[in-house]
Amino acid sequence: MTDPAFTPDIEAINRIDAVPVILSMVKHLTGMRFAAVARVTERNWVACAVDDSIDFGLLPGGELVLESTICHEIRQHQQPVIFGHASAHPIFSVHHTPKTYGLESYISIPIIQANGDFFGTLCAIDSVPANLDEPAIAKTLTLFAQLIAMSLDTQSRLEATTVELSNANELGRLREQFIAVLGHDLRTPLSAVRMSADLLHSKTEDKRSLNLIAAIRNSSVRMGVLIENILDFARGRLGSGIPVQRKFVQDLEQVLQLNVAEAQAAYPQATFVHDLDLPMGVYCDALRISQLLSNLLSNAATHGSNSTPIVLKAFAEHDEIVITLTNHGTPIPAQLLPRLFEPFTRAEAEQSREGLGLGLYIAAQIAKAHNGTLHVTSDAEAGTCFTARFPARLHPSP
Incomplete structure (x- = not known):
């Protein structure tokens, strides 16, 4: 009965379509009548695939006593073992494995995976001598063993990818x-x-x-x-991104004016100035653009100086809508600018401020969802200026 612990290894070898062909080729190249792929561990020798023409009596899942095999030694030194006439060999004529199993010819190549793990061996045996002196035989079987190892590695990566996908x-x-x-x-x-x-x-x-x-x-x-x-x-x-529904908005300018009025009511200490010159009929999600501007206005009123006005401009430029918002005050630190549109950035930089630091991130995501961009520049002289751009028209997908 097959040890359940080795069922995955046997199944992995059986999933390699080339293994039966490889075993047949091993027999053909060596002239030997038994070939197998074996899983060899510290305690077990288990046949994973077998091509047997001598009725050795070993089937996939069958085990041999590990210490009775030469594969036990190969696992330790990880080098091929080849002999074609055991009874005439200076070492293997007295080795216990040929005597135990009545072997004259033997070849075993280690199967080593990419991470260095020793899987087992590709081996062939026979009770009669075989001519294994031709160097091409060892080289070919080594390539076969490498092919099996690579196939096992591919299966492992595929299984890992499948688990990750799941x-x-x-x-x-x-x-x-x-x-x-x-x-x-x-x-x-x-x-x-x-x-x-x-x-x-x-x-x-x-x-x-x-x-x-x-x-x-x-x-x-x-x-x-x-x-x-x-x-x-x-x-x-x-999730799948901030959803937007771009529709034909007749008067986007009025939407932006309402944003400014709401901001003025929410931040009476600030002064808002706007210069809006937008065409009639823009394809956008008006609620989301309103949200983008509200976040920018709130950010400007919270972090800017109350002694200078916050200036909003909106205009059309080369089939794009451009919205800029400029405020003065302490410039944004240069090291913070590359991360400004990441979530929680402002909250981390200014622990005393209220909120989660998501406003600019959300504004940038809204611009992105409109196939547009949101950029910022900041210095003591020109102030801090946020610029949002997005196409004014809908374009068919490529």
Whole structure:
């Protein structure tokens, strides 16, 4: 009965289509009537494939006592062993293996995998002498052994890749579930909080209570922004990217103006100036472009100086829409610029700031989803300028 521990090795050899041909060629080249591929370990000698014309009685899965074989020695020195006439050989005439199995001719080539692991041997035996002095025989069988080793290595890599692909698919499924759960399980209770706050506000006249309700509402709004940022981060980093639906937007300029008005209300200490000159009819996801600009405006108001205005410009250039936002203040450190659009970068750089540091990452992902780009320059004289570009028209896929 085959030891289950060696079933994978036997199956691996059987999956190599060339093995039966190799064993047949070994017999043909050597004139010997038994050839096999053996798995040889510290304790076991197991036949993985056999071509037997002398009724040696060994089948795939069959074992020999390891110490009774020469392969036990080959495993240690990892060199071929060849003799064509054991009874006339100075060493093997007294060796226990030929005597035990009644062998006169023997050849065994080690099978060594790319990582240096010793798998076993490609061997041939016979009870009659054979002419094995021709150097081409040893060279050919060595090539056969190398071919088997390479095939085993290929199988191992394929199996590892299959496992990685399966794990990646499972991970992708879990990511999508995570995004769905995150969206549902966080949004639902937050909506309840907002609705409860609105209901309390409509039924309360006490000034102190109204202030507390206002704080709850403001906190829930901030929480909602954080949740949306986390969701977009999950989609962009863990899922298939931030989704956009590019449609024909008649007046993108008005959308950007509303963004500026909202930013001015949210940051009354800042001064916003805009110069918008956009054509009528742009293909984009207006909500996502609005989100991109909101993130840039919030970033500028948070990190820029209140003594100079934040300047927004939007215009068409060579069939592209260009949106620039410039603010002054402390320049962004040069070492931070290459990583600025990576998630959590600003949060790491300025621990005292609120938020997760996802705003610029999400803005860059929105630009990318529009087949566009988002770049930044920053110095003390010109200030910090973010420039977003994306095609104004839809183009057919190649």
